[in-house]
Each structure stands twice: as C-alpha cells, then as structure tokens.
Amino acid sequence: MFSKVLVANRGEIAVRVMRACEELGVRTVAVYSEADKHGGHVRYADEAYNIGPARAADSYLDHEAVLEAARKAGADAIHPGYGFLAENAEFARKVEESEFVWIGPSAAAMERLGEKTKARALMQDADVPVVPGTTEPAESADEVKQVADEYGYPVAIKAEGGGGGRGLKVVRSEEEVDDQFETAQREGEAYFGNASVYVEKYLEAPRHIEVQILADEHGNVRHLGERDCSLQRRHQKVIEEAPSPALTDELREEIGEAARRGVKAADYTNAGTVEFLVEDGEFYFMEVNTRIQVEHTVSEQVTGLDIVKWQIRVAAGEELDFEQDDVEIEGHSIEFRINAEAPEKNFAPATGTLVTYDPPGGIGVRMDDAVRQGDEIGGDYDSMIAKLIVTGSDREEAIIRGERALAEFDIEGIRTVIPFHRLMLTDEEFRNGTHTTKYLDEELESERIQAAVERWSPEDVSSDDDDEDVTERTFTVEVNGKRFEVSLEERGAPAIPLGNASGNSKPSGPRKRNDSGNDGQQVIEGDGEQVTAEMQGTILSVEVEEGDEVEPGDTVCVLEAMKMENDVVSERGGTVSQVLVGEGDSVDMGDVLLVLE
Incomplete structure (x- = not known):
C-alpha cells in the first residue's frame, strides 16, 4: 500500500479521497x-x-505544477478525483512515466475510451449497442449535414473529449448546423483541450442509465449495478439514484453485462462508469467516464462497497476479493447535488459567504462536503x-428521508438549489419515476420553481456579521510552496473586512477591460439602458458591435461561469452605443x- 497520496483536485471530492486514504x-x-x-x-x-x-x-490543470508538488511532498501516488485532470490521458501518461503511481485507468485505456469516437467503435466491436452516428471525428459542418440527411433531424454534435453536457449541441435544422458546430468545437477546446467533435442521432426523450465498474490488474471485472441520472438540467445531472426505478430485471441484467463486456474488451482497470441511453425498452451506449463519478456515492450506499478505497487498492496491485454474484443491491439511495445557484434566476451561479451552514444528519443520511460555516x-x-x-x-x-433531510439543511448567505430539490420530492413525475432527461428543460413550469424558492428559501441570503469582542486573524505562510498557517486571537481589535476567496479585498465598483491606463473603473457614457452581468465569469464572445441594432431576447454576449456557457440576452431593443467588454x-x-x- 502507498504511504502518501497527492490528490490533484479540490472541494468535496478531494476530501472524499483523503478520507479513504486515511482509513x-x-x-x-x-x-x-x-x-x-x-479551502476545506x-x-x-x-x-x-x-x-x-x-x-x-494555471493551477489545477498545470501538469508540471502538480507533479512538482508531488515531488516536494514525497508522494508515491496521485489520485485525480473527477474533473480537471481526471480524464486527461496526457497527464496520466506523464504520471505513469514518472516515479509516481497513477490511481486510475491506464493512459492507453483512457485514450481508447475517453475519446468518444474511439469508444463507440470499440463498443460496436464488443457487441454493445450504440446510437447511430459517426465513429470518426467530423471535420466540417457539411459532415454534420450528411449525418442528418441519413438519420434525420435532430442530431447531436458532441465534443470528443466531452461530458456533462459540455461541448454538446443539439441541431434541429440545417440552418443551425454551422453555428452549433463552431460552438461545440469551442467548448471542447475550452473544457477538454480537444476541439474534435462527432455526430449522432439525437434521442428525444431517453432515460440516462449508467453502470459502475471496478476492474483490477488481474483480469477481474465487476459491475456494481446501475444508477439512474435522468433528472438533468441542460445535460447537467441534479439528482441521481440507485437502482433505477425504470428498468426491468431483464433489462438491468443486459445493461450490466454489456458494461462488463465493453470495459473488458478495452483492457480497462480501476473504477469507471459506462453510460447508456434507454428509450422504448432499448439501450444504447453513450460513453465511458474513465474516472470516479460525482454520483458514485449511491452505488456505495446500496452495495456497501467503498469504491474510492478500491481505486487505491487496485492501483496498489491488489485483486478484487469478491465475485460478481457477491454484489447485492440492498435498499435505495438518492443523491442531491447542493449547488450554489439561484433556481429562480434560471439556476444562475451564486457567490457569497456561508453565513450559516448546518447540514442534516440522522439515520440514512450521508454528507459529502468540504465547506464550513x-x-x-x-x-x-x-x-x-x-x-x-x-x-x-x-x-x-x-x-x-430526503424530504426530512432537505428540510433540516440550513444554509444562509448564499442561494442554493435546496428549494428545487424539495420541489422535486413533491413532483408527481419524479415520485412516479417516469421522468426523462428532457423533463426539467421542457416540461417543468418555471412558475413552480419560483413558488418553491419563495416557500423554502431563507428570507434574506445576506447577513451582517455580529460585532465580536475577539478577532481571530489567520496568517498563511508559504515556504517553498508549502502551506503553513498561524492563528492569533486579538481582543478589542478592529474586525478584518471580509475579502474574496483569494484573500484580497474585492473592488467596490465595476471593472472593465482597459487599454487606456486609467484606474480600471468602467466609464459609462450617456444614460442609455445598461446590460449587466448577472454572475461572475469570463466573456467567451461578444456578439454585437457599437452601432448594431438588437431586438428583445437577442444574445449580446456569451459568459462562462462555473464551467457553463451562459447567453447574456438583451431585455429590450435598441442601438448599441457602447461595448465595455x-x-x-x-x-x-x-x-x-x-x-x-
């Protein structure tokens, strides 16, 4: 077993891996x-x-910075968690060629399965059903049109290295192809460093079913049952559960064995997830996630197996000590992603201070987090x-139990999706288990979400700190990049103004790109209608120029916030008199x- 593991990630997944290491x-x-x-x-x-x-x-995705930290620490293995470098075959290979052990599938297996076109071809060879489409990257928008001519609209353009809906664009007519092809490529490059895309027939109302896999270096492959991840918004999962309420026992067995067959053909080791779309009693391979998944927790709860521990043990050369027949599914588990988003504002990302953070507990309740009040x-x-x-x-x-736990969950100071989750547990479609991946985006009325927020959100998400007689000051010291903390308590000292996450105080006024050398404050000319940013983020593109005419609802900018593209639309029409970004x-x-x- 390893003596020291570097976790190349942040937040709750980093803490989850560290807890497994500790045990x-x-x-x-x-x-x-x-x-x-x-951070937690x-x-x-x-x-x-x-x-x-x-x-x-410049940090979490910097290969050399992560490897150098591992060398400084004297680590002997690296666990990537999910996101960031978890599915980066180039980084995995660098680790494999270094003095460290990579806790995950081999770089070669990641290349075979991480890029969707290669994975589709491999699964076809392993007799696993795939959605009709291309098995090679599409080089131009014309190739997208050819697929659509063969299978009909709509079709889906997908980033080859993508996942979680990023780099996925649905095309419903020939007129949309050029723009959506370009956008999918741009997202693929931005999020995954890979602009290649492929095309497949778009299923209108499928269930999203995925199978958890564990495979060791001794030829053993096991599946841990399936998860249902059909409740999604903009292709982002929000609630996941195991087992699926939508599968028959026969279909469940077929999907599980197809997943085992596919990853065995890929010579895959460690943990992974094989994702399928299910529609009208038929299932189709979608992709393999060559890493631990956010929702691995529900599989752990119903099988009693610690998947992250097994990741570490497999990487250390251990053999799986259970047979497929030993895997038993007991009970039912549901995971709620607690996102810092404002449901009443189309789930716009929210920022702020956790003035109150009091999570629930009790029988049958598990919390995975890395934050504190x-x-x-x-x-x-x-x-x-x-x-x-x-x-x-x-x-x-x-x-x-979910209703009880969500009602107990007390968060103040920032908007979260808890009111939305509470709504879902009263929703007939969800309670009956008949929802599909399209339910939230196409059927759920926004008025119901607004009503849920009004009913279950704290009246005021902001709060002034109470005066304190004792002020605690924490000083962070870094020596050769290693972090140390020194904490002091001062009585009667003035309070320290709250800074942002980097420890620097936040500017009091709006900022703008500035080439003229002034103080960086925005210079607004005239008294026209201002289009403002509803969230913090980065401008991906500006769709208008000064002098352009816009209509209500036109997209004027594309803003990236918390790894999602958001269209900024104008609420009124007019002439663009000033572009400030x-x-x-x-x-x-x-x-x-x-x-x-």
Missing part, C-alpha cells in the same frame, strides 16, 4: 490555487502546496458545494457589459 493508513497531500488557500480540502490534508493562480489552467463561495470553479445522500429500505423511504475579460456580477440607446 487505509495513507497520508494525504493537497494542492490548491490562490482562490482555495482556505486544504484544511483536511496532512500537508498542502500552492500550485498557482485561481485560473484552473463562514467559508466564501467564489465563482472560479464548479458551483457544487456539497452532496446530500439519503438511503432507505426502498425508494419510497428514501424519498421521505471583450473576449477573455473577467467580469463581476453587476458589471456593465454594453449600453443601448
């Missing part, structure tokens, strides 16, 4: 960006190293701050993007 007697190393110097995973680890600025490309939630990374997992003897008890600019909530006359 195995393995010391842990955290890496962190400037935005995360006070840094607090939990045995030691921690700064690897760069807040921007993920007083933490600052910024907009640099994914919006998920915690996961609530409830387990019961059956689905009905799990739903009732450009591609690549960082903006805060409330910054003026452009002015209309």
Whole structure:
C-alpha cells in the first residue's frame, strides 16, 4: 500500500479521497490555487502546496505544477478525483512515466475510451449497442449535414473529449448546423483541450442509465449495478439514484453485462462508469467516464462497497476479493447535488459567504462536503458545494428521508438549489419515476420553481456579521510552496473586512477591460439602458458591435461561469452605443457589459 497520496483536485471530492486514504493508513497531500488557500480540502490534508493562480489552467490543470508538488511532498501516488485532470490521458501518461503511481485507468485505456469516437467503435466491436452516428471525428459542418440527411433531424454534435453536457449541441435544422458546430468545437477546446467533435442521432426523450465498474490488474471485472441520472438540467445531472426505478430485471441484467463486456474488451482497470441511453425498452451506449463519478456515492450506499478505497487498492496491485454474484443491491439511495445557484434566476451561479451552514444528519443520511460555516463561495470553479445522500429500505423511504433531510439543511448567505430539490420530492413525475432527461428543460413550469424558492428559501441570503469582542486573524505562510498557517486571537481589535476567496479585498465598483491606463473603473457614457452581468465569469464572445441594432431576447454576449456557457440576452431593443467588454475579460456580477440607446 502507498504511504502518501497527492490528490490533484479540490472541494468535496478531494476530501472524499483523503478520507479513504486515511482509513487505509495513507497520508494525504493537497494542492490548491490562490482562490482555495482556505479551502476545506486544504484544511483536511496532512500537508498542502500552492500550485498557482485561481485560473484552473494555471493551477489545477498545470501538469508540471502538480507533479512538482508531488515531488516536494514525497508522494508515491496521485489520485485525480473527477474533473480537471481526471480524464486527461496526457497527464496520466506523464504520471505513469514518472516515479509516481497513477490511481486510475491506464493512459492507453483512457485514450481508447475517453475519446468518444474511439469508444463507440470499440463498443460496436464488443457487441454493445450504440446510437447511430459517426465513429470518426467530423471535420466540417457539411459532415454534420450528411449525418442528418441519413438519420434525420435532430442530431447531436458532441465534443470528443466531452461530458456533462459540455461541448454538446443539439441541431434541429440545417440552418443551425454551422453555428452549433463552431460552438461545440469551442467548448471542447475550452473544457477538454480537444476541439474534435462527432455526430449522432439525437434521442428525444431517453432515460440516462449508467453502470459502475471496478476492474483490477488481474483480469477481474465487476459491475456494481446501475444508477439512474435522468433528472438533468441542460445535460447537467441534479439528482441521481440507485437502482433505477425504470428498468426491468431483464433489462438491468443486459445493461450490466454489456458494461462488463465493453470495459473488458478495452483492457480497462480501476473504477469507471459506462453510460447508456434507454428509450422504448432499448439501450444504447453513450460513453465511458474513465474516472470516479460525482454520483458514485449511491452505488456505495446500496452495495456497501467503498469504491474510492478500491481505486487505491487496485492501483496498489491488489485483486478484487469478491465475485460478481457477491454484489447485492440492498435498499435505495438518492443523491442531491447542493449547488450554489439561484433556481429562480434560471439556476444562475451564486457567490457569497456561508453565513450559516448546518447540514442534516440522522439515520440514512450521508454528507459529502468540504465547506464550513463562514467559508466564501467564489465563482472560479464548479458551483457544487456539497452532496446530500439519503438511503432507505426502498425508494419510497428514501424519498421521505430526503424530504426530512432537505428540510433540516440550513444554509444562509448564499442561494442554493435546496428549494428545487424539495420541489422535486413533491413532483408527481419524479415520485412516479417516469421522468426523462428532457423533463426539467421542457416540461417543468418555471412558475413552480419560483413558488418553491419563495416557500423554502431563507428570507434574506445576506447577513451582517455580529460585532465580536475577539478577532481571530489567520496568517498563511508559504515556504517553498508549502502551506503553513498561524492563528492569533486579538481582543478589542478592529474586525478584518471580509475579502474574496483569494484573500484580497474585492473592488467596490465595476471593472472593465482597459487599454487606456486609467484606474480600471468602467466609464459609462450617456444614460442609455445598461446590460449587466448577472454572475461572475469570463466573456467567451461578444456578439454585437457599437452601432448594431438588437431586438428583445437577442444574445449580446456569451459568459462562462462555473464551467457553463451562459447567453447574456438583451431585455429590450435598441442601438448599441457602447461595448465595455471583450473576449477573455473577467467580469463581476453587476458589471456593465454594453449600453443601448
């Protein structure tokens, strides 16, 4: 077994991996960006190293920075968690060629399965059904049109290295092909460093079913049953459960064995997930996630197996000590992603301070998180701050337990999706288990979400701190990149103004891209209608120029926030008199993007 593991991630998944390490007697190393110097995973680890600025490309995605931290720490293995470098075959190969052990599938297996066209071809050869489409990357928009001519619209353009809906664009007519092809390529390059895309027939109302796999280096492959991840918004999962309420026993057995057959053909080891779409009693391979999944928790709850521990044990050369027949599914488990988002504002990412953070407990309740009361939630990374997992003897008890746990969950200071989750547990479609991946985007009325927020949200998400007689000051010191903390208590000292996640105070006014050398404040000319940013993020593109005419509902900018593209639309028509941002600019909530006359 390893003596020390570096976890190349952040947040709740980093803490989840560290807890598994601790139970195995393995010391842990955290890496962190400037935005995360006070993060929960840094607090939990045995030691921690700064690897760069807040921007993920300059820190968590920096191969050499992560490897150098592992060398400084004297780690002997690296666990990537999910996201960031978890499915990066190039980084996996660098680790394999270094003095460290990679806790995950081999780089070769990741290349075979991580890129969707290769995976589709491999699964076809293993007699696993796939959705009709291409098995080679599409080089032009014309190839998309050819697929549509053969199978009919709609078709889906998907980033070859994608997942979670990023880099996926649905095309319903020939007129949309060129723009959607370009957008899918851009997202693939931005999120996965791979602009290649492929095309397949788009299924209108499928269930999203995935199978958890464990495979060791001795030829043993096991599946741990399926999860139902059909409740999605913009292709992002929000509630997951195991087992699926929609499968017959026969279909369940077929899908499980197809998943085993496919990963065995790929010579796959460690943990992974084979994802399928199910429609009208037929199932189709979608993709393999060559990593641990966010929703691995529900599989752990119904099987009693610690998947993360097995990842580490398999990487250390151990053999799976159970047969497929030993895997028994007992009870029902549901996971709720607790995202910092405002449901009443089309789930816009939210930032702020956790003035109150009091999670639920009791029988059948599991919390996976890395935050505590007083933490600052910024907009640099994914919006998920915690996961609530409830387990019961059956689905009905799990739903009732979920209602109780969500009602107990007390968060103030920031908007979250808890009111939405509480709505879902009263929703007839969800309670009956008849929802599909299209239910939230196409059928659920926004008025119901608004009513849920009004009923179950705290009246005021902001709160002034009470005056304190004792002020605690924490000083962070770094020596050769390694983090140390010194805490002091001062009585009668003035309070320290709350800074942002990086420890720097936030500017009081809106900022703009500025080439003229002034103080960086926006200079607004005239008194026209201002289009402002509803969230913190980065401008991916500006769709208008000064002098352009826009109509109500037109997209004027595309803003990336918490790893999602968001169209900024104009609420009124007019002439663009001033454009205050450009591609690549960082903006805060409330910054003026452009002015209309």
